[in-house]
Amino acid sequence: MQGFNKKHRVTWWAWLLVLFIGGLLVWGTAHDARLYQDPILQVTAVQKQQTTKETDDFQNVDHQTKQKLTGHLLNTKRRGQRVTLTNTYSTSGAMDQRYHVGSQLFVVVHRSGQQLHAMVKDKKRDTPLVFMLWLVVGLLLLMMQTSGLMAFLSVAANGVLFFLAILLNGSTQGAQVLWIFGSLAVAFAAVTLWLVLGWTRQMVITLMTTLGGTLCSILVALVVFHLTHEKGMYYESMQYVTQLPRPLFIAETLLGSLGAVMDESTDIISSLYALKRERPQLTPRQIFLSGRQIGSTIMGPLINVLFFIFVADTFPMALLYLKNGNSWGYTFSMNMSMGVVQSLISGIGIVLAVPLASYLASRWLPQEEVHA
Amino acid sequence: MSTITVLGLLLLLLMILVGGKAGAQAFFALILNFGLLFLAIVLVAFHFSPLIVTLVVGVLVLALTIFMSSGDDLSSTVAFLASVGVLVVLVLLIVPVEHWALVQGFGPEDSEDLEGLSVLVGISFVQVTMATAILSTLGAIAEAAMAISAGLSEILEQHPQVTMKALFGDGITVGKQIIGTTFNTLFFGFFGGFLALFIWFTGVNYSFGEILNDKIFVAEVLMVLFAMFSVLLTVPITTWVMTRAIALRRKRPQDSTES
Numbered sequence: 001m002q003g004f005n006k007k008h009r010v011t012w013w014a015w016l017l018v019l020f021i022g023g024l025l026v027w028g029t030a031h032d033a034r035l036y037q038d039p040i041l042q043v044t045a046v047q048k049q050q051t052t053k054e055t056d057d058f059q060n061v062d063h064q065t066k067q068k069l070t071g072h073l074l075n076t077k078r079r080g081q082r083v084t085l086t087n088t089y090s091t092s093g094a095m096d097q098r099y100h101v102g103s104q105l106f107v108v109v110h111r112s113g114q115q116l117h118a119m120v121k122d123k124k125r126d127t128p129l130v131f132m133l134w135l136v137v138g139l140l141l142l143m144m145q146t147s148g149l150m151a152f153l154s155v156a157a158n159g160v161l162f163f164l165a166i167l168l169n170g171s172t173q174g175a176q177v178l179w180i181f182g183s184l185a186v187a188f189a190a191v192t193l194w195l196v197l198g199w200t201r202q203m204v205i206t207l208m209t210t211l212g213g214t215l216c217s218i219l220v221a222l223v224v225f226h227l228t229h230e231k232g233m234y235y236e237s238m239q240y241v242t243q244l245p246r247p248l249f250i251a252e253t254l255l256g257s258l259g260a261v262m263d264e265s266t267d268i269i270s271s272l273y274a275l276k277r278e279r280p281q282l283t284p285r286q287i288f289l290s291g292r293q294i295g296s297t298i299m300g301p302l303i304n305v306l307f308f309i310f311v312a313d314t315f316p317m318a319l320l321y322l323k324n325g326n327s328w329g330y331t332f333s334m335n336m337s338m339g340v341v342q343s344l345i346s347g348i349g350i351v352l353a354v355p356l357a358s359y360l361a362s363r364w365l366p367q368e369e370v371h372a
Numbered sequence: 373m374s375t376i377t378v379l380g381l382l383l384l385l386l387m388i389l390v391g392g393k394a395g396a397q398a399f400f401a402l403i404l405n406f407g408l409l410f411l412a413i414v415l416v417a418f419h420f421s422p423l424i425v426t427l428v429v430g431v432l433v434l435a436l437t438i439f440m441s442s443g444d445d446l447s448s449t450v451a452f453l454a455s456v457g458v459l460v461v462l463v464l465l466i467v468p469v470e471h472w473a474l475v476q477g478f479g480p481e482d483s484e485d486l487e488g489l490s491v492l493v494g495i496s497f498v499q500v501t502m503a504t505a506i507l508s509t510l511g512a513i514a515e516a517a518m519a520i521s522a523g524l525s526e527i528l529e530q531h532p533q534v535t536m537k538a539l540f541g542d543g544i545t546v547g548k549q550i551i552g553t554t555f556n557t558l559f560f561g562f563f564g565g566f567l568a569l570f571i572w573f574t575g576v577n578y579s580f581g582e583i584l585n586d587k588i589f590v591a592e593v594l595m596v597l598f599a600m601f602s603v604l605l606t607v608p609i610t611t612w613v614m615t616r617a618i619a620l621r622r623k624r625p626q627d628s629t630e631s
C-alpha cells in the first residue's frame with residue numbers, strides 16, 4: 001500500500017511537471033514575436049465595415065466583409081508603434097480569414113507620410129500548433145510512461161530521417177526520389193522495429209515481412225499500371241507537385257503504406273510468438289493457419305485507416321469542384337482517384353503481408369527458446 | 373479496364389483468398405465507407421451543415437467498420453460505443469482549435485490548383501476543415517477501439533472474475549502494446565501523403581518560421597495530432613466502457629449463463 005501511494009504521488013508530480021513545461025512552451029510561442037524577422041502585429045481593436053453580397057457564375061452566394069484592424073507591432077525596430085490596416089473576409093473563408101482582437105498577424109509595413117500602413121500577409125499559427133503538440137505528447141507520456149516515451153522517440157526519429165531525406169531529395173533535384181525514399185523506407189522500418197522490439201529474431205522476421213509486403217504491393221501496382229496503361233489515373237491532379245509526378249506518387253504510396261504494414265506484421269508475429277510460448281507443440285502448419293486467422297481480422301480495419309487518411313484529405317477541393325458546376329465523375333477523377341489508387345495499393349500490401357508474416361513465422365519461430 | 377477497377381478486383385480477390393468470407397465482408401465495408409465519404413461531400417455541397425453531416429456520417433462509418441469486422445458481440449458493442457465517445461470528445465477539441473489556428477480552406481501553395489475555380493461558394497470552410505480532420509481520423513479510431521476491446525475481451529475470457537480495477541490496468545497495458553505501432557501507422561500514412569508538400573517547402577526555400585506558420589503545413593500537422601490524440605483517448609475510453617459493460621452484466625441476475 002505504501003508503494004502504491006508513493007507511485008501515485010510520483011505520477012501526480014509528473015502530471016504537474018508536464019503541464020507546467022507545456023504551458024510554458026505554449027506561453028512562450030505566444031510571446032516569441034521577437035524571434036521572427038517579419039513584422040508581427042497584435043490586433044487591439046476591430047471595426048466591422050460594409051458587407052457586400054457576391055454571386056459567382058454558378059449562383060453561389062457569398063458575403064464579403066471589410067474589417068478595419070488597429071494594433072501595435074510586436075517586433076522589428078518599429079516595435080510598439082500603432083498601425084491600422086484593412087482586411088476582407090468572406091463567409092466561406094476558403095482563402096481569407098476573419099481576425100479578432102488578440103490575433104497576431106504577419107504584416108508588411110510601409111510608410112506613407114506620417115502614417116504607417118500595413119497589409120496582412122498571414123496569421124501567426126505557431127501557438128495552436130505547439131499547444132496541440134503539448135497535448136498529445138503530455139497525454140502520451142502520462143498515460144503510457146515508458147512505452148509512450150518509446151512511441152514518441154520512434155516518431156521523432158522517423159521525423160528526423162524524413163526531413164534529412166527531403167533535403168537529400170532537394171539537393172538531387174528529385175531525380176533519385178524513388179531510391180531515396182525506398183532506402184528511407186528500409187531505414188524507417190529498421191529503426192522503428194528496433195526501438196519497439198530490440199535486436200531480436202522477432203524483429204528480423206517482422207522487418208522482413210514489412211519490407212516484403214510493401215515491396216510486393218509496389219511491384220503489383222507497377223505491373224497493373226503497365227497492363228492498364230494507367231487508365232483513369234490523373235497525375236496532373238496531384239497537389240504541390242514540383243518534380244516528376246509518377247515516381248513521387250509511388251514514393252508517397254510506399255511511405256504511406258509502410259506504417260500500416262509494419263503495424264500489422266508486428267501484431268501478427270507477436271501474437272504468434274505468444275501462442276507458441278503457450279502451446280509449444282504447435283506445428284508450423286498450425287502456426288501458419290493461426291497467423292492467417294489473426295491477420296484476416298485486422299487487415300480490414302487497417303486498410304480503412306489508410307483509406308480515410310488518403311481520401312478524406314481531398315474533401316475541400318472536391319467540394320469546390322462540385323460547387324463550380326463539375327459533375328460527380330469529374331470531381332472524383334480530379335480529386336479522389338489518386339487517393340483511391342493509393343489506398344488500393346496499400347490495401348494489397350496489407351493483405352499480402354498476412355500470408356508472408358504467417359509463413360515466415362511458421363518457418364522461423366525458435367524451437368529452443370521455448371520452455372513450456 | 374481502368375487502373376482503379378483492376379486494383380480493386382485484385383484487392384477483393386486477395387482479401388477473399390486470405391480472409392475468406394471475412395475478407396469479402398471487409399472489402400464490402402471499404403466500398404460502403406467510400407460511398408459514405410462521397411455522400412458527405414455531396415451533402416455539404418447541398419449546404420447541409422458540414423459538422424452535422426460529419427457527425428452523422430462518422431457514426432455510420434464507425435458502426436459499419438466495427439460491426440462488419442469479425443468480433444464477438446460484447447467487444448464490437450464496446451468498441452462502437454467507445455469510438456462514438458471518442459468522436460464526441462474529438463469534436464469538442466477540434467472546434468476551438470480550428471477556430472484558433474484558422475487553417476481553413478486553401479493556402480498560397482494551392483493557387484495553381486485553384487485557377488479558374490470560384491472560391492466564394494458560401495460554405496464555411498472552417499467547418500469543412502473540421503470535417504476533413506474528423507473524417508481522416510475515423511479509420512484510426514475504429515481500429516484502435518477494436519484492438520483494445522478485443523484484447524480486453526480475451527483477458528476476460530481467460531480470467532472471468534478479474535476485478536474492475538485490474539481490468540482498467542489491463543486496458544492501459546493493451547493500449548501500451550498498440551500505441552507505438554499505431555502512431556507509426558498514422559505518421560507514415562499522413563506524412564507519405566504530404567511528401568510532395570514538404571518537398572515543395574524545401575524547394576522553394578521556406579524559412580523555418582514560415583513553415584511553422586504556414587496555413588497548409590499547420591493544417592496537415594494538426595490533422596496528424598488530432599488523429600494521435602483520438603487514438604490515445606481511445607485507450608481509457610474503451611477500457612472504461614468495457615468495465616461499465618462488465619459491471620452491468622455482473623450486476624444482472626444469472627439470466628445469461630452463456631459466455
